Amino acid sequence: MPVCPYCKQRLSLQDVKREVHGRGLLKQEIMYSCPYCDAVLGFSRGNYG
Numbered sequence: 001m002p003v004c005p006y007c008k009q010r011l012s013l014q015d016v017k018r019e020v021h022g023r024g025l026l027k028q029e030i031m032y033s034c035p036y037c038d039a040v041l042g043f044s045r046g047n048y049g
């Protein structure tokens with residue numbers, strides 16, 4: 001189980017908040033944040049093609 005490095009709550013993939021940033025399909029970034037303390041856990045590129 002992954003643990004939030006900030007609040008030490010256990011996280012599951014279903015709990016992690018995803019927020020899509022950026023406009024246009026080619027420049028999207030997905031931001032993952034902790035549902036308990038709202039700390040940003042990471043980004044991933046949303047390059048869909």
Ligand SMILES: [Zn+2]
Pocket residue numbers: 004005006007008009034035036037038039
């Ligand atoms: Zn947290």
